[in-house]
Amino acid sequence: MDYKKDIAKYLDGALNKEEFSIDIIKSEIRSAKYLCVFSVGVVSNSIISALKKCTDVEIDFLSDNDSSKWGKTFYGGLQCISPKELEVYKDDIAILITTRHYKNIYQQLTEKGFKKIFAVTEYRILNDAYFKNKKNIQAIKDNVLEVIDILEDERSKKIMFTQIKNWFDFDVDTEGYEGIFTNDQYYPSDIFKLSARESFVDVGAYNGDTVIDFIKKTNNQFDSIFAFELDKKNFKEMESVVDKLAAPVKKKIKLYNLGLLDEEKEVYYETGGSGVQSTFINVINSASDCGKTVRLTDILKNEKVTFIKMDIEGSEIKALLGAEEIIKRQKPKLAICVYHKPEHLWEVPLYVKKIVPEYKIYIRHHNPLEYETVCYALT
Numbered sequence: 001m002d003y004k005k006d007i008a009k010y011l012d013g014a015l016n017k018e019e020f021s022i023d024i025i026k027s028e029i030r031s032a033k034y035l036c037v038f039s040v041g042v043v044s045n046s047i048i049s050a051l052k053k054c055t056d057v058e059i060d061f062l063s064d065n066d067s068s069k070w071g072k073t074f075y076g077g078l079q080c081i082s083p084k085e086l087e088v089y090k091d092d093i094a095i096l097i098t099t100r101h102y103k104n105i106y107q108q109l110t111e112k113g114f115k116k117i118f119a120v121t122e123y124r125i126l127n128d129a130y131f132k133n134k135k136n137i138q139a140i141k142d143n144v145l146e147v148i149d150i151l152e153d154e155r156s157k158k159i160m161f162t163q164i165k166n167w168f169d170f171d172v173d174t175e176g177y178e179g180i181f182t183n184d185q186y187y188p189s190d191i192f193k194l195s196a197r198e199s200f201v202d203v204g205a206y207n208g209d210t211v212i213d214f215i216k217k218t219n220n221q222f223d224s225i226f227a228f229e230l231d232k233k234n235f236k237e238m239e240s241v242v243d244k245l246a247a248p249v250k251k252k253i254k255l256y257n258l259g260l261l262d263e264e265k266e267v268y269y270e271t272g273g274s275g276v277q278s279t280f281i282n283v284i285n286s287a288s289d290c291g292k293t294v295r296l297t298d299i300l301k302n303e304k305v306t307f308i309k310m311d312i313e314g315s316e317i318k319a320l321l322g323a324e325e326i327i328k329r330q331k332p333k334l335a336i337c338v339y340h341k342p343e344h345l346w347e348v349p350l351y352v353k354k355i356v357p358e359y360k361i362y363i364r365h366h367n368p369l370e371y372e373t374v375c376y377a378l379t
Contacts, residue, residue, distance in 0.1 A: 003157040004148050007164060011141040015134055020168045022128055025118045026055065032094035032116055034060045038109075039099035040069050040080055043121070043369075047098050048075050050122035063095075065105075083108070090114045100368045103178075121370040124170070127342055131167055136342075140164065143346035147361075150353050155180070156363040163345060163365070163373060170370070177368050185366035186210065186309050186335045187217050191376050196221035199304045201296065201332075203260050203319055204312040205229040208238035215249060224252050226300060230259035230269060230291045230312075259293040260312065262321035267293050295322035307333045314340035317347055324355055331356055334377040338363075339370060348375045 014020075029035055037044050040062050051057055062080040064070070069080045086093070094116040097105050102119040109117050130136050144160060151157050159180050170176060187194065200214050205227035214225065227242075229235045235257040242253055259267060268288045296308075296319065305326050310316045316336050320327070327334070334352060338344040349361045352375070359377040366372035 001154075001158075003154075003161050004145050007144055007148070007161055008141060010161075010165060011137055011144075014168050015137050017168075020131065021170060022120065022124055022131075025120060026057070028116050028118070029057050029094045029096075033092035034089050034094070036061055036063055036086060036089070036093055036095045037078075038063050038095050038097045038105060039101075040064045040066070040074055041099065043100075043371075044098040045075060046122040047096065047120070047125065048078075050125040054125050054128065065108075083112070087112055094118070096120060102369070119170075119369065123339065123370055124167070127167075130342055140342070140346075143343075143350070147346045147349050150349060150361050152360045152362050156361070159363045159365050159373070160345070163370075166370065167342065177365055177370075181365045181368055181372075183366060185364075185372055185374060186213070188362075188364050188376065191362050191364070192333055192378050194218050194222075194307070197306070198222045199224045199306045200226070201300065201305055201308045202227040203296070203308065203310040205234075205238055205255075206231075206311075207234050208241035210309065210311075211238070211253065212241065215245070220246075220249050222252065223304065223306075224254070226254050226256070226303070226305075228256045228258055228260055228296075230257070230267075230293070232257065232289060232291070256299070257291070258299075259291055259315070260296050260310075260319040260322055261293040261315060262295060262318045264292070264294045264298070267291055297323055297325040300326060305330050305332045307335075309335040311337040314344070316340070316344060317351065320348070320351060327352070328355055331359070331379050334359075334375070336375045336377075337373070338375045339373040345373070349377075352377045 035057060037048060037059055048059060051059065059078060062074060062078050063083055063086045064080055065083060067082070070082045073079050090113050095109060095114060097117065097119045099105065106117055144164065148157055148160065162177060162180055166176060182188065194217055196218065198218060200222065202210050202225065205211055206229060211225055211227050227238065229238055239255060242250060242255060268290055270288050308323065310319055312319060320336065336348050338348045353359055353361055358379050362376040364374050364376060366374065
């Protein structure tokens with residue numbers, strides 16, 4: 001398949017389109033008497049926040065298949081009702097499914113006679129204006145075609161094409177990401193194998209989940225782990241997790257309550273309601289907290305680094321700039337998330353290829369929705 005030709009053709013068509021799938025979804029939502037978000041969890045919280053920020057639509061209630069959530073309120077007073085109770089509204093309601101299991105829920109709801117059922121991520125809502133700008137569509141075309149030339153395998157190229165198509169035309173009844181996503185995030189066995197002498201840098205370590213994954217993947221055989229987490233709450237959870245590890249493993253791990261950028265400075269960040277996501281903000285509010293960022297090169301300038309993973313809510317490029325000296329000198333394996341901002345899909349691979357020309361570049365996707373696209377680089 002000629003992915004460059006197909007991507008160019010698709011984006012040329014997008015340049016001439018006046019309406020994309022997200023526009024149809026918004027129109028259907030506004031025409032419905034009621035709006036329900038189906039599935040109560042981390043993703044639904046993010047989508048509700050995005051809807052409040054970018055649209056004038058109001059959510060009436062929530063629903064979930066988990067009976068323990070029925071009758072309870074979430075997200076500032078939204079009540080969760082059972083799917084059975086939801087049936088009363090089926091002729092007058094639009095439903096947004098906010099879970100990776102959207103296909104199963106879509107089938108469940110259609111069998112009950114619901115008509116207006118959609119799946120959408122917060123990134124598609126937040127980036128709506130970006131995708132409607134014709135200059136941005138042209139930039140996507142120019143840059144993605146350049147990235148295609150540096151990708152190592154057909155799978156990477158197919159994922160790029162699929163991601164671009166889903167930006168503009170994703171819906172519950174399309175193929176979506178089926179057939180391209182895998183569950184081996186950060187450690188894809190078809191790209192690299194971990195050695196017993198890895199020095200792992202976890203940037204955006206959250207509550208230590210990826211630290212534990214790495215330890216399991218290496219069967220406790222590694223040289224060191226350096227884990228960075230800006231959010232104070234998440235950092236304390238990570239400390240607690242690491243403290244429970246056996247002493248020989250624990251002594252090889254260093255934890256830093258710091259964010260990574262291209263400079264040392266004080267920053268304000270806002271946590272997601274679940275604490276999963278922390279994003280930098282310019283306006284201080286009741287949900288914000290203060291932290292410090294540094295350059296990775298300054299903190300680990302005398303340390304061996306063999307593997308860097310980054311998942312920091314859109315700050316990956318600046319963190320890479322702050323790690324450039326280490327990357328150039330040591331050429332570690334890289335696993336960098338590229339789904340938080342559209343432009344990261346090309347900016348990250350082009351940047352790492354520029355600073356280390358011998359890097360082999362791969363793209364993998366690890367979720368049936370828009371989340372968890374990762375750029376991998378290794379020599």
